[in-house]
Amino acid sequence: MSIAAMKTDTTTAATAVASAKPVKALQTRVTARLGLMLRSTAVAVIPPLISLAALLMIWQIAFGRPGATLPPPTQVWSEAKDLILDPFFINGSQDIGLGWRVLTSLQRVIVGFSLSAVVGVVMGAVVGQSVWAMRGLDPIFQILRTVPPLAWLPIALAAFRDSNPSAIFVIFITSIWPVLINTAVGVRNIPQDYRNVAQVLRLNQVEFFFKIMAPSAAPYIFTGLRIGIGLSWLSIVAAEMLTGGVGIGFFIWDAWNSSRLPDIVVALVYIGVVGFVLDRLVAGLGSLITRGTAAN
Amino acid sequence: MAAYLKLDHIDKTFRRGAVESEVLKDINLSIDKGEVISIIGHSGCGKSTLLNLIAGLTQVTSGGVLLEDREVNAPGPERAVVFQNHSLLPWLTVYENVSLAVNKVFGGVKTRAERHAWIMHNLDLVQMSHARDKRPAEISGGMKQRVGIARALAMEPKILLLDEPFGALDALTRAHLQDSVMQIHAGLKNTMIMITHDVDEAVLLSDRIVMMTNGPSATIGEVLTVALPRPRHRLELVADPAYLAAREAVLKFLYERHRFVEAA
Numbered sequence: 001m002s003i004a005a006m007k008t009d010t011t012t013a014a015t016a017v018a019s020a021k022p023v024k025a026l027q028t029r030v031t032a033r034l035g036l037m038l039r040s041t042a043v044a045v046i047p048p049l050i051s052l053a054a055l056l057m058i059w060q061i062a063f064g065r066p067g068a069t070l071p072p073p074t075q076v077w078s079e080a081k082d083l084i085l086d087p088f089f090i091n092g093s094q095d096i097g098l099g100w101r102v103l104t105s106l107q108r109v110i111v112g113f114s115l116s117a118v119v120g121v122v123m124g125a126v127v128g129q130s131v132w133a134m135r136g137l138d139p140i141f142q143i144l145r146t147v148p149p150l151a152w153l154p155i156a157l158a159a160f161r162d163s164n165p166s167a168i169f170v171i172f173i174t175s176i177w178p179v180l181i182n183t184a185v186g187v188r189n190i191p192q193d194y195r196n197v198a199q200v201l202r203l204n205q206v207e208f209f210f211k212i213m214a215p216s217a218a219p220y221i222f223t224g225l226r227i228g229i230g231l232s233w234l235s236i237v238a239a240e241m242l243t244g245g246v247g248i249g250f251f252i253w254d255a256w257n258s259s260r261l262p263d264i265v266v267a268l269v270y271i272g273v274v275g276f277v278l279d280r281l282v283a284g285l286g287s288l289i290t291r292g293t294a295a296n
Numbered sequence: 297m298a299a300y301l302k303l304d305h306i307d308k309t310f311r312r313g314a315v316e317s318e319v320l321k322d323i324n325l326s327i328d329k330g331e332v333i334s335i336i337g338h339s340g341c342g343k344s345t346l347l348n349l350i351a352g353l354t355q356v357t358s359g360g361v362l363l364e365d366r367e368v369n370a371p372g373p374e375r376a377v378v379f380q381n382h383s384l385l386p387w388l389t390v391y392e393n394v395s396l397a398v399n400k401v402f403g404g405v406k407t408r409a410e411r412h413a414w415i416m417h418n419l420d421l422v423q424m425s426h427a428r429d430k431r432p433a434e435i436s437g438g439m440k441q442r443v444g445i446a447r448a449l450a451m452e453p454k455i456l457l458l459d460e461p462f463g464a465l466d467a468l469t470r471a472h473l474q475d476s477v478m479q480i481h482a483g484l485k486n487t488m489i490m491i492t493h494d495v496d497e498a499v500l501l502s503d504r505i506v507m508m509t510n511g512p513s514a515t516i517g518e519v520l521t522v523a524l525p526r527p528r529h530r531l532e533l534v535a536d537p538a539y540l541a542a543r544e545a546v547l548k549f550l551y552e553r554h555r556f557v558e559a560a
Binding site for chain 1: 351352353371372373375376377379381383385387396397400401451
């Protein structure tokens with residue numbers, strides 16, 4: 001809004017030397033555009049605000065009476081205000097803002113997810129390209145991908161003998177399957193026409209991967225990555241509840257053990273918002289990169 | 297004189313499980329340098345299979361394809377293909393589609409500037425340099441096919457293979473592109489083999505028309521030499537007796553002697 005207002009100023013100044021009539025016309029045009037912008041913002045923002053208010057109200061009514069099992073919004077606000085207002089405070093090694101905890105969890109997710117993205121895309125490309133690799137590996141993948149994230153944790157703890165690599169491994173093993181399987185499907189669906197072009201040009205394996213396979217399968221790959229990042233975020237919270245240490249998952253477990261229910265509510269909101277942002281980030285990156293591919 | 301391209305007793309059998317189907321049988325054909333050959337026949341007669349065999353995209357069952365007396369059995373840029381559905385890569389611009397081919401074929405031979413000039417030269421040939429920064433989705437079907445031709449020509453092929461290149465286009469666009477192909481051929485004197493199911497197109501463009509019998513086990517039924525002088529102009533040919541005679545010969549072959557029974 002401030003930019004639009006500034007624009008009005010400069011344009012008015014520039015045309016002020018001319019007659020007053022066009023200036024007025026310009027002003028009305030700018031105000032009209034401003035009004036339009038305001039309206040479209042309002043249309044996007046007001047409905048979710050209304051439903052949020054309604055939700056809070058129902059919550060307040062349901063748990064506002066004395067003796068309720070869960071805290072109402074007013075109690076969450078009064079008891080966990082510091083957590084809501086300042087995400088980045090440090091009052092000691094175990095008393096830090098939720099922003100820091102989320103960042104610690106995100107760090108694990110980024111390491112685990114990056115690993116699964118690279119390994120998943122490469123293995124997916126192999127499985128999609130080779131009929132024998134698919135016949136041999138696909139049944140195994142189909143079985144392994146149904147194993148819940150936390151079921152891997154004991155094995156990971158036994159293998160790594162440390163909680164941090166175990167948590168990263170759980171993220172890796174959870175998020176690799178959608179990446180791998182989607183990449184394989186994308187590679188299998190490369191049109192024969194593109195393969196013919198590559199053959200006539202005698203592209204080698206590396207050139208084929210970068211010039212034909214990756215761009216052609218990119219929409220599938222990004223679908224897989226988007227599901228994968230969602231699963232990573234799901235599993236990190238669960239894994240951290242068990243492994244302990246710093247992290248948003250352990251914070252919830254810790255809060256539960258010391259009966260700080262309002263803190264848990266705030267943490268849930270943090271987790272939801274971060275998960276949403278992660279999903280949007282990967283989706284945005286995908287649509288940026290696959291701009292040309294989807295058409296035609 | 298040895299032929300430029302020789303198809304020597306080619307058979308092609310497709311095998312799916314225990315079922316074998318012989319698609320092509322005993323194909324023999326010699327093509328000279330600079331000749332334009334059309335292959336015409338009813339659908340399902342194996343025309344496209346024959347073109348894929350020459351391109352090396354499909355392997356012969358027996359016999360051989362000889363280009364300048366050397367057997368070819370794998371695809372390569374010296375036998376560039378213009379595909380029926382253009383096959384441009386949708387994530388690349390017109391320029392990048394052609395440059396992919398040019399950089400691969402001439403990467404070690406030409407400098408960057410020479411390659412750029414060569415790409416633009418080929419886009420000029422098909423009158424598409426104005427759309428160099430557009431993506432395939434942003435240009436019409438005829439334009440896409442032009443770019444497909446430019447990409448194939450840019451490989452400087454010994455033989456240009458065209459697989460029903462104008463089949464998906466409307467009649468007016470098709471006529472424009474046929475004229476372009478004739479112009480290009482007049483300038484480059486390149487060898488072309490074109491699959492078509494359009495009798496007028498075959499007569500207008502080619503030096504010889506190869507007529508295929510119906511499958512299974514299709515083979516070359518007749519080869520008609522079109523003795524019309526070049527350059528040819530479609531308007532002047534409309535009433536030309538030699539043109540009409542050639543047209544009649546092809547039509548008679550297709551609809552009298554080798555009627556396609558299954559076509560209802």
